[in-house]
Amino acid sequence: MRDITLGQYYPGNSVLHRADPRAKLVCAILYIAAVFMCRSALAFIVIIAATAVSIALSGIPLRVLLRSMKSLIFIIIFTAFINLFLTTSGELLFRFYFIKIYSKGIINTIVMILRITLLIAGSGVFLTYTTTPIALTDGLEQLLAPLRKLRLPVHEFSMMMTIALRFIPTLVEETDKIMNAQKARGADFGTGSLLSRARALLPILIPLFIAAFRRADELAIAMECRCYHGGEGRTRMNVLHLRTPDFAIMAFCVILCIAAALINTYIPIFTLIG
Amino acid sequence: MSAKKPIIEIKNVSYSYESIDGRRISALDGISLSIERGSFVAVLGHNGSGKSTLAKLLNMILTPEKGEIYFDGERVSGPGDIDENVMYAVRRRVGMVHQNPDNQIVATIVEEDVAFGPENLGIPPQEIRDRVDAALAAVGMTEYARHAPHRLSGGQKQRVAIAGILAMMPECIIFDESTAMLDPSGRAEVMEIIKKLNKERNITIILITHDMMEAAMADRIVILNDGRVYADGTPQEIFSQVDRMRAIKLDVPETTAFMYELSSLGLTLPRGVFNVRECAEAVAAALFAAGKVRV
Numbered sequence: 001m002r003d004i005t006l007g008q009y010y011p012g013n014s015v016l017h018r019a020d021p022r023a024k025l026v027c028a029i030l031y032i033a034a035v036f037m038c039r040s041a042l043a044f045i046v047i048i049a050a051t052a053v054s055i056a057l058s059g060i061p062l063r064v065l066l067r068s069m070k071s072l073i074f075i076i077i078f079t080a081f082i083n084l085f086l087t088t089s090g091e092l093l094f095r096f097y098f099i100k101i102y103s104k105g106i107i108n109t110i111v112m113i114l115r116i117t118l119l120i121a122g123s124g125v126f127l128t129y130t131t132t133p134i135a136l137t138d139g140l141e142q143l144l145a146p147l148r149k150l151r152l153p154v155h156e157f158s159m160m161m162t163i164a165l166r167f168i169p170t171l172v173e174e175t176d177k178i179m180n181a182q183k184a185r186g187a188d189f190g191t192g193s194l195l196s197r198a199r200a201l202l203p204i205l206i207p208l209f210i211a212a213f214r215r216a217d218e219l220a221i222a223m224e225c226r227c228y229h230g231g232e233g234r235t236r237m238n239v240l241h242l243r244t245p246d247f248a249i250m251a252f253c254v255i256l257c258i259a260a261a262l263i264n265t266y267i268p269i270f271t272l273i274g
Numbered sequence: 275m276s277a278k279k280p281i282i283e284i285k286n287v288s289y290s291y292e293s294i295d296g297r298r299i300s301a302l303d304g305i306s307l308s309i310e311r312g313s314f315v316a317v318l319g320h321n322g323s324g325k326s327t328l329a330k331l332l333n334m335i336l337t338p339e340k341g342e343i344y345f346d347g348e349r350v351s352g353p354g355d356i357d358e359n360v361m362y363a364v365r366r367r368v369g370m371v372h373q374n375p376d377n378q379i380v381a382t383i384v385e386e387d388v389a390f391g392p393e394n395l396g397i398p399p400q401e402i403r404d405r406v407d408a409a410l411a412a413v414g415m416t417e418y419a420r421h422a423p424h425r426l427s428g429g430q431k432q433r434v435a436i437a438g439i440l441a442m443m444p445e446c447i448i449f450d451e452s453t454a455m456l457d458p459s460g461r462a463e464v465m466e467i468i469k470k471l472n473k474e475r476n477i478t479i480i481l482i483t484h485d486m487m488e489a490a491m492a493d494r495i496v497i498l499n500d501g502r503v504y505a506d507g508t509p510q511e512i513f514s515q516v517d518r519m520r521a522i523k524l525d526v527p528e529t530t531a532f533m534y535e536l537s538s539l540g541l542t543l544p545r546g547v548f549n550v551r552e553c554a555e556a557v558a559a560a561l562f563a564a565g566k567v568r569v
Contacts, residue, residue, distance in 0.1 A: 134382045166382045169424040215377045222378035225333055225370045226391040226438065227362050237389035237402040 008068060008128045014059040015245050016130040021139025023246035028126040030253035035118050037260040042267055044114055050256050051121055058125045065121055065129075076116050083108040137161040142240055148231070155231025167215070174211060178204050279347070280308040281446055281478050282332060282368070287341035288501075289327050301327040303501035304341065311445070314472045314479040316492035316509075318524065323498040325482045329450045332480070333370045334361045366395060369439030373451040375431035376424075384426075384434050385410065385419040391442040402441075409437040413467055429460025436467055446478035447471065453488060465491065486513075486527045490548045497524065514545035529553040536560075 011017075016024065038044050055065065069076075083105060090104030127136065141158035148154050179189065182203055189200050284307045290298040302324045309315055319325045330336040331343060334351055343351040350364050369391075372378045381387040385406050392402040410416045413433040423431060432452055439447055449468065453461040465488060471477045481492060489495050495512045497505040499522045505512055513519070513526045516534040520526075526534070527548040533556065537543045541560050547553050 134386075162381060166380060166423070169422075170376055173424070215374075218372065218374060218377035219380070221330075221335055222370075222372050223380060223390075224335060225365060225372075226380075226442065227365050227394040228390070229362065229394065233396045235393055235396050235399060235402065237386065237393060237399055237406060239399050 008124065009132050010060050010064055010129045012059050012130070014057060014130065016054070016058040016125065016249070018245070019130070019249055020240050020242050020246045021131050021135045022143045022240060023242060023250050024126045024131055025136075025139050025143055026250050027253045028123050030250070030257050031122040031126060032119060034253070034257045034260045035115055035122065037257065037264060038115075039264045040267070043260050043263040044111075046259055046263065047118060047256065048114075050252070051118055051125070054125045055121065058130050060125065060129050065124060068124055069117065069120055072116070072120060076113060079112050079116065080109045083112050133165050134162065137165070138236075138238070138240065155234070159231075163219070167212075170215075171208065171212060175204060175208055178207050279311060280344075281311040281346060282307075282309040283344040283347075284308070284328075284331075285342050285344070287331060287338040287343065289324075289331060289336060289339050291327075300501050302331070302338075305498075305501065305503050306341075307496060307503065307506075309446075309478060309480065311478055312472075312476045313494060314469075314481070314492045316481045316483060316489035316495045317498060318483065318486075318489050318495060319498035319504075320522070320524070324501040325498055326450055328498070329370065329448045329480070329482055332448060333368055334364050366391075366442050367445045369442055369444035369447045371432065371435050371439055371447060371449045371452045373454050375428050375435055375455065378435050379423045379431060379438075382422055383419075384415065384421050384423055387423060387434060388437045388441050391438055395442065405441045405443070406437075409440040412440055412471075413437045427460060428456045429463040432456060432460065432464050433467060436464070436471075440471075444477065446480065448480045448482065450482045451484065452481075454484065461485075461488070486525055487548075490527055497522075509548065510545075513548055533557065 034047060034050075038047055055062070084101060085099060085105070087102055087105035087108050088100070090102040090107075092100060093103055093106070094101040131139070137158050140161075141154055144152070144154045179187075183189070187200060187203065189197065191197075192200070284305060286304050286306055287302055288300070288304050289302045290300045293299050301322075305324070305328075317325050317328065327336065331338055331351070334356070337351050337353065337356055339353055341352070342349055345364055345367070350360050379387050380390050388406045388409050389402050392405050397405070406419075407416070410419055413436050415430065415433050415437060418426065418430065418434075423434060426434065435452075436447075447468075449464075453464050456464065468479055468481065469491060472479045479492075481488065483489055490509045490513070492509065495505070495507065495509055496503060497512065497519075504522060505515065505518065513530045516526050516530065525531070529550055530548045530553075533543045533545075533547060533553060536557065537545075541557075541564065543560050544556055547556050
């Protein structure tokens with residue numbers, strides 16, 4: 001329990017690892033947009049090639065990426081089946097009692113699987129694998145900074161994220177301790193019906209919550225003692241700077257988006273969907 | 275020492291809490307204290323003697339109900355009125371290290387936590403960087419700069435917390451039972467740093483503690499009991515009053531207690547010795563003098 005790692009960060013020193021988190025956030029958004037714009041086989045080929053290049057740039061082994069797909073395999077299979085069996089347009093290809101499979105269904109299924117796989121790979125490569133959660137939080141804060149003018153609590157949000165990230169390991173450790181204390185007094189968490197198991201968790205959650213509130217109180221005082229007074233007039237030690245590689249990867253994603261749109265409009269061959 | 279100008283002066287300060295059933299419980303009852311710049315003061319007392327309330331008042335987390343607090347000769351806190359700018363200025367100059375090392379570290383990376391204070395003060399990034407590096411070096415945690423705080427030992431976390439305060443360049447640091455949750459080696463690490471800060475950087479130290487041996491390292495000990503100053507003096511003066519200490523059920527260092535018992539058995543011994551070596555020397559000298567032991 002002690003060695004939990006947050007998120008899926010895969011340590012490395014690639015171009016993407018070193019890139020500004022803001023640039024990577026922008027890239028991820030552009031990439032997702034590009035994936036959803038793809039409507040023809042040609043567009044998909046372009047985006048698959050681009051994804052392959054990005055994976056190569058990130059230096060993340062393919063098996064690590066595939067491992068993250070494994071946890072989503074159920075969702076992929078589920079969407080695939082829904083598309084396969086519930087699409088009722090195109091030619092009827094196969095019929096077995098009430099199961100009817102149409103040509104359009106097969107195409108939709110392939111497109112869905114491709115999209116989900118690409119989304120997981122792309123967002124992983126641009127964000128979760130190459131960016132620590134804390135860098136991501138900093139990036140979000142600075143990217144959304146203009147929204148402060150609209151009185152959105154951008155700084156407060158990022159502070160909350162930082163504190164949550166800081167205290168998750170501490171609370172996990174504490175949960176462990178409380179569970180051991182309860183086990184030592186004969187508590188049983190492993191057997192019984194789902195309901196009784198859930199009920200057995202109550203004596204863990206209550207002390208955990210009380211301790212968390214006490215921590216929050218002490219932390220608030222400690223923060224006040226260190227002159228914390230919200231985001232106003234606050235500076236940062238690590239200022240993010242956009243460098244040439246950051247602009248390069250963003251340009252790459254912009255081109256990808258434009259390419260997807262152009263291929264859809266001007267080279268409408270192998271069009272798969274609508 | 276006494277010729278120096280006081281950095282903090284407390285005049286007739288009272289503070290009370292409201293208990294769950296609505297009664298007022300007095301935490302501090304008209305206490306006056308003055309703390310000299312550059313001194314190392316230990317504050318001793320039982321739970322509920324008002325030690326932590328005192329710390330919170332000095333740091334302006336609380337404001338006194340009665341009485342006034344002066345910082346560097348300037349009145350900063352009194353009943354009711356608080357100037358926010360004055361409050362932040364005092365908090366920068368009077369740092370505070372708390373008891374639980376876990377609950378005062380804000381960031382997920384050691385150096386970013388140390389930067390938290392200076393960031394709040396709005397200091398330019400490059401200067402924050404310099405201050406963070408210097409603060410980490412001062413507590414000997416430079417090699418852990420990029421580590422995650424939750425993987426450090428208690429003593430190391432507390433050193434990070436001290437670095438976080440140092441980076442704000444305070445003139446005075448209050449340690450509110452900062453060693454209470456640490457193991458013996460952690461305590462020793464932290465006490466070593468506290469002494470160093472006091473001697474080398476002339477930072478005024480207010481050490482709130484339960485530990486007599488820690489208190490003995492100070493220049494001056496203030497004992498609080500029931501919200502009042504019960505005793506105030508050098509460790510020698512304080513620990514020589516064994517009866518008075520025992521009257522409020524406070525311990526004296528083992529060595530002092532040992533010599534006190536020997537004296538009551540008829541051996542002539544000096545009072546207020548608590549260093550083990552000095553104690554041994556004094557006992558040996560007394561025994562030689564009494565002719566009970568031959569070399």
